[in-house]
Amino acid sequence: MFKYQFDWSVVLSGQYAEWLLSGVKVTFQLSVVSIVFSFLLGLLIAVMRMSNTRPIRWFAHGYLEFFRNTPLLVQIFFWYFGSYKILPMAVNNWLNNTNFEFAAAVIALSIYTSAFIAEDIRSGVRSIPREQMEAARSSGFSYLRSMQYIILPQAVRITVPPLINQFLNLTKNSSLAMTIGVMELTYQARQVESYTFKGFEAFTAATLVYVVISMAIAGLMTLYSRKVLNPMRAK
Amino acid sequence: METGLDFSVIWRNLTYFFIGRFPHGALGGIALTLYLAVTACILSFFGGLILGMLNISHNRVVKYTSLAIVNIIRGMPLLMVIFWMYFLLPAFMGRTVSESWTVIMALTLFTSAYMSQIVKAGIDSIPRGQTEAGLASGLHRWHVMVYIVLPQGLRNMIPSFVNQFVSMIKDTSLAFIVGVSELTHVATQINNRTIIYPTEIFFFIAVIYFIICYAFTSLSRWLEKRLAWRR
Numbered sequence A: 001m002f003k004y005q006f007d008w009s010v011v012l013s014g015q016y017a018e019w020l021l022s023g024v025k026v027t028f029q030l031s032v033v034s035i036v037f038s039f040l041l042g043l044l045i046a047v048m049r050m051s052n053t054r055p056i057r058w059f060a061h062g063y064l065e066f067f068r069n070t071p072l073l074v075q076i077f078f079w080y081f082g083s084y085k086i087l088p089m090a091v092n093n094w095l096n097n098t099n100f101e102f103a104a105a106v107i108a109l110s111i112y113t114s115a116f117i118a119e120d121i122r123s124g125v126r127s128i129p130r131e132q133m134e135a136a137r138s139s140g141f142s143y144l145r146s147m148q149y150i151i152l153p154q155a156v157r158i159t160v161p162p163l164i165n166q167f168l169n170l171t172k173n174s175s176l177a178m179t180i181g182v183m184e185l186t187y188q189a190r191q192v193e194s195y196t197f198k199g200f201e202a203f204t205a206a207t208l209v210y211v212v213i214s215m216a217i218a219g220l221m222t223l224y225s226r227k228v229l230n231p232m233r234a235k
Numbered sequence B: 001m002e003t004g005l006d007f008s009v010i011w012r013n014l015t016y017f018f019i020g021r022f023p024h025g026a027l028g029g030i031a032l033t034l035y036l037a038v039t040a041c042i043l044s045f046f047g048g049l050i051l052g053m054l055n056i057s058h059n060r061v062v063k064y065t066s067l068a069i070v071n072i073i074r075g076m077p078l079l080m081v082i083f084w085m086y087f088l089l090p091a092f093m094g095r096t097v098s099e100s101w102t103v104i105m106a107l108t109l110f111t112s113a114y115m116s117q118i119v120k121a122g123i124d125s126i127p128r129g130q131t132e133a134g135l136a137s138g139l140h141r142w143h144v145m146v147y148i149v150l151p152q153g154l155r156n157m158i159p160s161f162v163n164q165f166v167s168m169i170k171d172t173s174l175a176f177i178v179g180v181s182e183l184t185h186v187a188t189q190i191n192n193r194t195i196i197y198p199t200e201i202f203f204f205i206a207v208i209y210f211i212i213c214y215a216f217t218s219l220s221r222w223l224e225k226r227l228a229w230r231r
Helices: A014-049 A054-068 A072-085 A089-097 A100-126 A130-138 A143-180 A185-196 A199-234 B008-012 B014-019 B029-055 B060-075 B078-093 B099-124 B128-136 B141-178 B183-194 B198-230
Strands: none
Touching: A014 A054, A014 A100, A014 A143, A014 A185, A014 A199, A054 A100, A054 B198, A072 A089, A072 A100, A072 A143, A072 B141, A072 B183, A072 B198, A089 A100, A100 A143, A130 A143, A143 A185, A143 A199, A143 B078, A143 B141, A185 A199, A185 B078, A199 B060, A199 B078, B008 B014, B008 B198, B014 B029, B014 B183, B014 B198, B029 B060, B029 B099, B029 B141, B029 B183, B029 B198, B060 B099, B078 B099, B078 B141, B099 B141, B128 B141, B141 B183, B141 B198, B183 B198
16 A cells, blocks of 8 residues: 555546546536425425324325435435336436436435425424414414514524535435436546546545535534524523 | 336345345345444444544544544545545555445444534533532542443433434445445345336335334434433
């Protein structure tokens, strides 16, 4: 091992650097698209989970438990290899005409993460004391208006850190998309490794990208809880 | 392609799903998944304990180095950790390391970083007064930790440990990438051989994972209630 010749130029310039950069781009695209979908889906499931209608609540509960307790990789394989039998013909045709690898990864990542997001949103709403709702209602606000003006503004602020954390997890989990051939960062790092045998350099570059993103966001979160959450609790 | 679902492929390969080629060859399938998860979980319990203690060390160098290690690992995707292990382990050991052990070491390193945060929170959950009382009665700092803080703290950590074990079971599916024949890998093998039943096969293993993980998730919830009640 100690005879290893480091050659950082491999990952800093030329064709291989371009591969890695395009990998960063795909990781970014995949993450952003999935974040949007997972948030919307998670919000929907959270609302269903808090519904007064039992079947809706049960459905949401089953959804949460199933997708949280199944590996993401298996879900990716299911959507990529196995979805054609359960989806309608028209959807299959449409999917086959798009970038199906990318689409399957987005579907799997969004559904998997939405289950975690729904729970975070729900516990955010539940963290607001019941009395506040009662107080709002007795001062004459309707249910929706109490939600809008009293409960949600507070719940959203509390839910932001766990949500960002889930988005960060999603970004890291997007590396699993390489298994179905989405050419994101991890895929490209491995590609560079197999072309040049400079695995150490390639993986260092890719690791740095992930770690820098994570640490930047962790830093922002610390700032957020100092500026927004602590004043809220102090009141 | 309008074909109905045909689950007979599952029954025909049932033992392969459960134990791989076991009596005649290497262990595989669900049994190997559980073996990987349990081994890595036990190792990362100790890894997390050590890292967690280093994180609250009074020695600044030790504290910040270990915090940096924890944060770097937590910032990486597990897949990346597996690739690093695949690379570095043979280089450090000076010999080839089996794929199973590569994955176990990667899972251990990765989960230790998360466990260390649970350990830290568990230690924080014990009132400082107890440490002070221990020190005041003449015990050494390490004795206070081992005999007073940890026994109570560990009890508070049990539900989180069980949750971490559930994540671990799900994470073992990544062993597929380096060719360890655990459940997901076995499923892709059967899928490659039979070709026309991907929906049935991947749905089946999803259900298997779900049953195992859900059982432990429920256990963790039960423990949480029970331990809180007895306190």
